[in-house]
Amino acid sequence: MLNDKNILLCVTGGIAVFKAAALTSKLTQAGAAVKVLMSDSAQKFVTPLTFQALSRNDVYTETFDEKNPEVISHIDLADWADLILIAPATANVIGKLANGIADDMLTTTLLAATAPVWIAPAMNVHMYSHPAVQRNMDQLIGFGYEFLEPSEGFLACGYVGKGRLEEPETIVARLSDYFSGTAAKPLAGRNIVVTAGPTREKIDPVRFISNHSTGKMGYALARQAAALGADVKLISGPVQIPAPPGVSIIKVESAAEMYEEALKAFPTADAVVKTAAVADYTPAVYHKQKVKKQPGSQVLELERTKDILMALGNEKQQHQVLVGFAAETEKLDEYAIGKLQRKNADMIVANNVTVSGAGFGTDTNIVTIYKKDGSKMELPQMSKQQVAKVILDEVTAMLNGNNRP
Template sequence: MLNKKILLCVTGGIAVYKAVALVSKLSQAGADVKVMMTESAMEFVTPLTFQAMSRNDVYFDTFDEKDSRVIAHIDLADWADLVVVAPATANVIGKLANGIADDMVTTTLLATTAEVWIAPAMNVHMYENKAVIRNIDRLHQDGYRFIEPSEGFLACGYVGKGRLEEPEKIVELIMERFATPNERPLAGKKVVITAGPTRERIDPVRYVSNFSSGKMGYAMAEAAASLGATTILVSGPVGLDKPAGVTVIDVESAADMYAAVRAHYKDASIVIKSAAVADYRPKEIHTQKMKKKDGDSVIELERTTDILKSLGEMKTEQILVGFAAETEHAVDYGRGKLESKNLDYIIVNDVTDPDAGFGKDTNVVTLLSRKGMHQPFEAMPKKELAKVLLETIIKEESDRLHDR
């Protein structure tokens, strides 16, 4: 972090107080931090506070040129190694998504060629508004990276998703960003990961699903982000916190998951399908709750799309990795899936193992490859295992990843 140039764009919201702590921690880590504020941000914290924390001038007026030799917002746009918008309001996200530049912050954001990270903070209902979701999706497609907000008690009194990620975590992510290339072998690569179960509706109150907790997939996404990847996590319904630095797409059914993965498949370098997707769904979905009646009931099921097989059929240069949770002959079944679904790797485990299986914090797996690799891994925490698995695949596929 020593002498890395960080431009922090602070927009209006109660979370501005966290931005003060962020500047302090970045400066302590050795970064050179300059702060730019919107007019509404100055209603919460004065520029003087950020000036004291950063020991640099604070910028907020496009027409206030502190150095007549340069145009301030262009000079700052060119100066930065990384631009971080924290907190980022719904307003500034909407402006940036639509190319609006009506103040110093938005003008600078449009002018910079540096990487831009956006850390949203807002009311939970605002964050879930369709317009905000649409703007975030557009910015993601344009190459902006998001630091997902956390869930908890919000200043407005609601409890939900919308809290600005903690400064310590943001600093950790930035430090990972500036790690040496050997520490970030997936820098510039896109990794798509699926996690958790899917739910196939029977009626408005019932569904078909499985016991997947999503812990392994979430660990894989966190590991991919820590190794420098632009990480897309397509998640079924789980009760886990969103990994920082990862773009999470929430889905419910197998069809939803398939559509989300396909949308990001073409330009992905690595695709890891760790989700436990329902193999069958009810052939008829009842619009009203099914009432119980005397005797037995039969629900006719039909096959869902085999997502992994479909991805294998359309694969070009992607490195495709599957998971196989089995209850017997795990390696044998894994080898069969490796071939039949045109995978590069498959990670197999026996869910009856006391150190493995759904909901556990540990896992025991074997990594198989089309090239003949057979690498067992003893029981270890899923977060640790995820990084080991990814590092093993990266080492094996260094040439392909270099060209991808």
């Protein structure tokens, strides 16, 4: 399925460059037209001549080495590609792309590209799990880049773990599926509703009650659900994150507004994943003018907001999947299981927000998934995008009738 497809292979510096040579050969054998762009460090491992022989095309290494005076090379390459593949992708190039740095031929070309960009990381296991690398990958996912997760195994540095460049045969198969339109979209045709972010409960025109939620987990779930083929409706409180591509977003501010939109969207939803940190209380009185400072203490009267998860649980039909989140500081099992049972949810995703790497505003999370069938899955620290994938795999299995409570 790669006949007549133009693949721009960007090769960055790491021992996995030898696999990129094999990948070039297999892409060419599959019928693709392959042009290779190498970073300086990649050339320390394998010479450009190797890739030239395997691709039967010029290899590009220098921004100002204009092989054809009629075009600007990096713009021409970006326009030529049907798909751009970075393999292997180092932590360095991932960081540069996430921050818009274009200081060589490779990054300059990528910044000018409008074609789909796929990234196949390869690096030491500890580098891969570093919060800065995970943050940069999440940033690129937000830009619409696709990642080919590295596999686990023996690494050149001597460690055993996640960080090996995916095998060339697997990459070629993924590309073939993509161009043939048969890439796995297990949520195609499904309507998924995600709630995300905090709510703001107004006291007066300048003050409100809120919490530390940034919406990162919810936005990661919305982005991942769309990538899996779902029609996604994201009901979002006030956050500073751009809307994920391909997602319909509804912006709300208060708990009452989120309640209204969630209940409105629920009847046509196949699944709801409620990550929003909704205020439990709202001021009993809203003051239309700023409340002025007075001598002595001030008492703020609060009243309960409507429980969105409870309301959805009461309305839930047999074919629907309802997922709630529990941000706790103690007794994780007790509170999560209690919430699961009281609110008729199918799954509760709980975390202890006092644990490093799992709280509000982080790029990683450490969660435990509790299901209605009594099962429990404890996940290690992962990027929020990886956590989103695990959660949606469970949702997909439930929607397909597997492990249905």
